[in-house]
Amino acid sequence: MNSPALSLRHNHFLNGGSALASGIRLPRSISSSSTSSSPFRVRMSLQENGPSVAVVGVTGAxxxxxxxxxxxxNFPYRSIKLLASKRSAGKSMKFEERDYTVEELTEDSFDGIDIALFSAGGSISKKFGPLAAQKGTIVVDNSSAFRMDENVPLVIPEVNPEAMAHVKLGSGKGALIANPNCSTIICLMAVTPLHRRAKVKRMVVSTYQAASGAGAAAMEELVQQTREVLEGKEPTCNIFNQQYAFNLFSHNAPIQPNGYNEEEMKLVKETRKIWSDKDVKVTATCIRVPVMRAHAESVNLQFENPLDENTARDILKNAPGIVVVDDRASNRFPTPLEVSNKDDVAVGRVRRDVSQDGDYGLDIFVCGDQIRKGAALNAVQIAEMLL
Ligand SMILES: NC(=O)c1ccc[n+]([C@@H]2O[C@H](COP(=O)([O-])OP(=O)(O)OC[C@H]3O[C@@H](n4cnc5c(N)ncnc54)[C@H](OP(=O)(O)O)[C@@H]3O)[C@@H](O)[C@H]2O)c1
Known part of the structure; x- marks a missing residue:
């Protein structure tokens, strides 16, 4: 018997719609924005001359x-293959008004595939990424598996598109391209335009990371725990090992011998690679907060050259993919809710760091939807650069 059909946005914690059924009213900004979910705005991108595409981990966040x-x-594609684990194989999923069957990821999945978008975890990427590349597929990988491999470009299209200039679609040669960590993407989207003007010497990042960063199951757990705590019950802790609702804690990534967790060290190492600057000083503290979707980051910057706050604000207003929300009079600044399901990264609280001399230091506050610009959107932008 066939499994029940999954709609494109089957996971109600991703679209907010049926989360009402769980007793939690998700805000409108989480439930809106996708053009694909509206019957009047569906675009058909099926085109004979487009690449053949595979999505690996299609059932996930x-x-x-x-x-x-x-x-x-409106990404053009000749065909699209939806891949996930054996658990999801056979399920039906709607995409652009057509029904597709989710297939189990196997070694044969990439025959004839031009571009594969991977988001099924590091071990899957390590096993299947190189295999797909050998078959001539260009893999855009969301996991951390290849990010620090010096032969693999680590790309934010607005920041370092030149890193993948040698990768060409249609050359018959496969390749791996890595998507940076979501916190790194959101941070560098905001900081790079300032870095280009005044050169960052040192950056101190403090993150406030949402449940969605840990996948669909973590979002469900936050909703469930919230309900349980409000009902006076013991919260169920399956994904995280402690209470998440009405709490916050240090990011759940493993702690390294130097005391930093892996998420923090990704910000340090990936910034250096993306900026091709092995000397830039970066330190980070990553915190998981009980927000459903979209990360926030407080970033303190020290520059080599002076940069006053008004010039910085103007630079940010003109930067691609950035929206400035910096209304001191009404105390309105970026929030995770307002960037949820949005492409742009929001920046505000732009102010001179009073602990540094002259105009050599700035503080900013950044919010970005890490499933969108921090993952899927960035990867699709990379794929677009191949067209
Ligand atoms: N969430 C974020 O904001 C974010 C941001 C940047 C990068 N990433 C990275 O993206 C990846 C996925 O994250 P996510 O948040 O989307 O996780 P998720 O919601 O847990 O989804 C995991 C996906 O991987 C699939 N999968 C698991 N085991 C598999 C197997 N053996 N073969 C094929 N597919 C398998 C799952 O399929 P089934 O449904 O069949 O199990 C599901 O589609 C991770 O590497 C993560 O680090 C996530």
Whole structure:
């Protein structure tokens, strides 16, 4: 018997809609925005001369967002293959008004595939990424598996598109391209335009990271725990090992011998690679907060050259993919809710760091939807650069 059909946005914690059924009213900004979910705005991007595309991990938080972004941006494709684990194989999923069957990821999945978007975890990427590349597929990988491999470009299209200039679609040669960590993407989207003007010497990042960063199951756990705590019950802790609702804690990534967790060290190492600057000083503290979707980051900057706050604000206003929300009079600054399901990264609280001399230091506050710009959108933008 066939499994029940999954709609494109089957996971109600990703679209907010049926989360009402769980007793939690998710805000409108979480439930809106996707053009693909509206019957009047569906775009058909099926084109004979487009590449053949595979989405690996299609049933997950990022995988579902891949489909949304591909559709929203009218990404041309000749065919699309939806891949996940054996558990999901055979399920039916709607994409751009057509029904597809989710297939189990196997070694044969990439025959004839031009571009594969991977979001099924590091071990899957390590096993299947190189295999796909050998078959001539260009793999855009969302996991951390290849990010620090010096032969693999680590790309934010607005920041370092030149890193993948040698990768060409249609050359018959496969390749791996890595998507940076979501916190790194959101941070560098805001900081790079300032870095280009005044050169960052040192950056101190403090993150406030949402449940969605840990996948669809973590979002469900936050909703469930919230309900349980409000009902006076013991919260169920399956994904995280402690209470998440009405709490916050140090990021759940493993702690390294130097005391930093892996998420923090990704910000340090990936910044250096993306900026091709092995000397830039970066330190980070990453915190998981009980926000459903979209990360926030407080970033303190020290520059080599002076940069006053008004010039910095003007630079940010003109930067691609950035929206400035910096209304001191009414105390309105970026929030995770307002960037949820949005492509742009929001920046505010732009102010001179009073602990540094002259105009050599700035503080900013950044919010970005890490499933979108921090993962799926960035990967699809990389794929667009191949067209
Ligand atoms: N969430 C984010 O904001 C974010 C941001 C940047 C990068 N990433 C990275 O993206 C990846 C996925 O994250 P996510 O948040 O989307 O996780 P998720 O919601 O847990 O989804 C995981 C996906 O991987 C699939 N999968 C698991 N085991 C598999 C197997 N053996 N073969 C094929 N597919 C398999 C799952 O399929 P089934 O449904 O069949 O199990 C599901 O589609 C991770 O590497 C993560 O680090 C996530």
């Amino acid at each position: 990022v995988g579902q967002e891949f489909l949304s972004v591909l559709s929203d941006r």
